[in-house]
Amino acid sequence: MLDTVGAEMQVVNKNETSISLQADSQVILTPDQGQEASSEILPINFDGLAKSVKAGDTIFVGQYLFTGSETTSVWLEVAEVAGQDVVCTVKNSATLAGALFTLHASQIHIDLPTLTEKDKEVISTWGVKNKIDFLSLSYTRHAEDVRQAREFLSTLGDLSQTQIFAKIENVEGLTHFDEILQEADGIILSRGNLGIDLPPEKVFFFQKSALYKCNMAGKPAVLTRVVDSMTDNLRPTRAEATDVANAVLDGSDAILLGAETLRGLYPVETISTVGKICSEAEKVFNQDLYFKKTVKFVGEPMTHLESIASSAVRAAIKVKASVIICFTSSGRAARLIAKYRPTMPVLSVVIPRLKTNQLKWSFSGAFEARQSLIVRGLFPMLADPRHPAESTSASNESILKVALDHGKASGVIKPHDRVVICQKVGDASVVKIIELED
Secondary structure, three states: OEEOOOOOEEEEOOOOOOEEEOOOOEEEEEOOOOOOOOOOEEEEOOOOHHHHOOOOOEEEEEOOOOOOOOOOEEEEEEEEEEOOEEEEEEOOOEEEOOOEEEEEEOOOOOOOOOOOHHHHHHHHHHHHHOOOOEEEEOOOOOHHHHHHHHHHHOOOHHHHHOEEEEEEOOHHHHHOHHHHHHHOOEEEEOHHHHHHHOOHHHHHHHHHHHHHHHHHHOOOEEEEOOOHHHHOOOOOOHHHHHHHHHHHHHOOOEEEOOHHHHOOOOHHHHHHHHHHHHHHHHHOOOHHHHHHHHHHHHOOOOOHHHHHHHHHHHHHHHOOOOEEEEEEOOOHHHHHHHHOOOOOOEEEEEOOEEEEOOOOEEEEOHHHHHHHHHOOOEEEEEOOOOOOOOOOHHHHHHHHHHHHHHHHHOOOOOOOOEEEEEEEEOOEEEEEEEEOOO
């Protein structure tokens, strides 16, 4: 995943000397980047700030923005606007360290492009070289942002397959959430920035409703900023531990760690702690209620694929199958099955497709298989391209054998288990239940 910088205002500290700011003192934010950063003046990368803010507005500055307890970020209140400069009063004493600090103006539209020239340069060099699976589009504010990013990716060969995850970071993005969700492949809720843009009492509500919408659309939802305190401590707070579990119960597909693993003292312990909490929460996830809710939301008449997916999950639950195996070439069928959050793992067997650009032949499938990893409950494997998905049953049986062996090896499938299989035969989709002998 490549994360763009996007429409982010930054304080430029060329000398990288740490800057101490005292409460109740004054500091000037200036677009003149020739100035040296100091405790009196902070040069920024955006010359429209003076036009966007007024006296009384709130601005946050820091590497990881303001959480209330840290002394590495600062809360400013605009005192007056003087030409292109913004004079602010410092509300808390803090020390800023490093070369760049993020600057966030609360609930204010910033007229910067969502995909900057620098972002485009990094995507077309590093991104192309590393065949990125996902683009995390920071500061997505409209569906048009996603469309423009997709247009740009479509000019970069393999990256036309890259999925775009819209990162919702401010009220503007939340206001246009429904249209963004329709256009994007997934959503990242950047709770650090949202927590600044929204009053604290509203954060939980937007999280729950955004996750619900993603779940119903069958698109992955990712949450950030869950265990901030583990940046410096070996254990999370009780509130954070509960928060991680609630993220799972609310329906998030993945959790993205930031400061905890980038500059934290306990990166490995953080991953292990969050992982343990997630697996405990998954054990008590009310699948039955979720299934009914999703079927009701989808309504009738269902599309062909949707009805096959929900039937496969219902059959698997009724016969207590140990796994659902789905043959797919685009990964879409498997994602639809995972949308119903079955209690058993979904093994997505991606059948590679042969494609040509008139000069050489190549197989597609690896992108689709890797991209399935972000979907909750989906375990992808890439099939042997010599066995096509829709041919005679004989070759499918051999792919099935490979899939079953994979399930047995990973301990998911045991002798005498039942397995539900979802596959296309010709134009028809088939759901079948098999019982294993040994």
